[in-house]
Amino acid sequence: TPALHLPSWTVTLVLVLLVVGFPISIILSWIFDVTPEGFVKTESVEDSEQKGKAPKSTRRKFQLSDGIIVVLLVFVVILLYPRIFNKDKFENIREDDGRISIAVLPFQNLTADTMYNVWQEGVQNLLINKLSNSEELSVRQSQTMFDILESTGQTTYASITPSIASDIALKLETNTFIVGNIMKAGDQIRISAQLRDASSEVVYKSYEIDGNLEDDFFGMTDSLSNILKNYLEIEVIKQDVPYDYTSWAFTSSAKAYRYYLQGLDFYFNADYPSAIDVLNKDIEIDTSFFAAYSCLVQTYESDGFLRQDYDQIEKARQLLKKFIGWETEKLSHIQQLTLN
Numbered sequence: 001t002p003a004l005h006l007p008s009w010t011v012t013l014v015l016v017l018l019v020v021g022f023p024i025s026i027i028l029s030w031i032f033d034v035t036p037e038g039f040v041k042t043e044s045v046e047d048s049e050q051k052g053k054a055p056k057s058t059r060r061k062f063q064l065s066d067g068i069i070v071v072l073l074v075f076v077v078i079l080l081y082p083r084i085f086n087k088d089k090f091e092n093i094r095e096d097d098g099r100i101s102i103a104v105l106p107f108q109n110l111t112a113d114t115m116y117n118v119w120q121e122g123v124q125n126l127l128i129n130k131l132s133n134s135e136e137l138s139v140r141q142s143q144t145m146f147d148i149l150e151s152t153g154q155t156t157y158a159s160i161t162p163s164i165a166s167d168i169a170l171k172l173e174t175n176t177f178i179v180g181n182i183m184k185a186g187d188q189i190r191i192s193a194q195l196r197d198a199s200s201e202v203v204y205k206s207y208e209i210d211g212n213l214e215d216d217f218f219g220m221t222d223s224l225s226n227i228l229k230n231y232l233e234i235e236v237i238k239q240d241v242p243y244d245y246t247s248w249a250f251t252s253s254a255k256a257y258r259y260y261l262q263g264l265d266f267y268f269n270a271d272y273p274s275a276i277d278v279l280n281k282d283i284e285i286d287t288s289f290f291a292a293y294s295c296l297v298q299t300y301e302s303d304g305f306l307r308q309d310y311d312q313i314e315k316a317r318q319l320l321k322k323f324i325g326w327e328t329e330k331l332s333h334i335q336q337l338t339l340n
Contacts, residue, residue, distance in 0.1 A: 018076055100232050101138045101174040103145065103198075104128050105165045107191070111184035119182050123191060123221050127178065130225035136236040137229070140172045148172065162194075162201050169198035176204070178228065187212060191220050195228065205231060230254045237261070248334050249291035256286040263295055272303035290335050293323050 032039050107123045109116045125142060132139045148171050160168075162179060169177035180193035189211055195204040207227055211220040233254035238246050245264055251257050259282035266275035279296040283289055297316050304312030323339065331339065 015076065018072075022076075099136055099138045100176055100236055101140070101172075102131060102232070103140045103169040103172045103174045103177040104131070104142075105145070105160060105168065105177060105179045107179075107193075108160070108181040110181045111189070113184065116182055116184070116189075119217070122217070123180065123182070123224075126218075126221040127225050127228065130222070131229055131232075134229055134233055136233045138174075140174055144172065162196065166196070166198050166201050174198055176232075189216070189220075191224055193224055193228065195231070227252070233257075248332065248338070249289075250332075251286045251289045251292075253286045253289075256282050256289055256292065259285065260289065260292050260295070263292070263299070267295060267299050267302075270302075270306075272299050272306065275299045276303065290326075290331065290338075293319065294338055297323065 031042060033042050104124050104127045106120045109120050121142070128139055128142055131137050145168065148168050160179070165177055165179050169175075175198050176195060177198055178193055178195055180191060183190045183192065191209045191211075192206065193208075194206045196202065197204065207224060209220045209224045209227075211217070230252055234251075234257050237254070237257060241261060245261060249257070249260055251260070259278050263275045263279040263282060266272070266278060276296065276299050279292055279299060282292040283296065286292070297319050300312050300316035300319065304310060304314075304316065326339070
């Protein structure tokens with residue numbers, strides 16, 4: 001399909017047609033025979049015996065067509081298996097233009113205090129404003145959402161269930177939506193948010209931000225906005241990057257993630273000074289970005305051996321000493337192996 005410049009869904013369409021057509025072909029082949037005279041209806045056993053055409057042995061011989069059917073079945077199973085059992089839940093998160101479309105629903109006030117009703121739209125509007133500043137995201141505006149809410153008869157935000165929110169998101173032509181609630185215990189308040197798939201209602205991610213009543217309103221919503229924005233932007237970026245680049249690179253900063261990928265490109269093109277410059281900026285942004293540290297150690301080492309610059313090799317040693325001081329129990333298995 002790449003050579004013919006066909007869209008990515010072509011293979012899926014062919015597989016669907018094969019699966020749908022297979023039982024039909026089995027039924028038709030049971031009813032009809034192909035003869036030199038063309039297609040004829042298969043005779044019953046009684047008719048065949050009367051004409052003396054009944055086989056001497058009822059045991060059917062293995063035919064070439066049987067082998068072809070078996071091979072096709074195996075082929076279809078092999079192709080379908082990863083699509084069915086290893087389905088990436090983020091596969092359909094992006095639109096055709098490469099961006100993620102987002103609908104932010106009003107948050108529900110679960111505090112039993114009507115004073116916090118103003119927070120319901122407040123959190124929603126601040127999230128919309130913050131996420132709208134991202135080039136990777138396409139955010140639906142609140143007025144369009146309210147028009148749909150009114151048309152569906154949803155007069156109170158408490159009645160908006162995840163299922164109703166999903167229907168609203170689909171009417172807004174978005175693949176993803178954000179719902180959440182506001183809770184209170186004593187003088188502490190918590191804002192919870194869930195990022196969901198509009199079609200399946202599957203929860204991609206959930207977040208909780210705690211604060212002290214209304215004094216922390218803007219701080220809490222800003223924190224939540226930044227977390228969601230970074231997470232979504234990273235998911236967009238990852239879609240176009242080889243798996244080897246992203247399989248062990250974990251950071252909560254989209255900016256740090258971009259620097260990391262840029263540094264890797266410089267490293268693989270043997271532009272070590274540029275890679276060092278970018279990766280140092282990277283770890284300034286996220287001091288716990290393991291993959292960036294690891295790549296920087298290798299870059300210092302490669303640059304030092306290439307130019308016989310032992311100062312660079314010493315930098316690699318010093319960085320590695322700092323690296324080894326990390327708490328290994330906080331690292332994943334592959335990160336521990338890399339560190340060793």
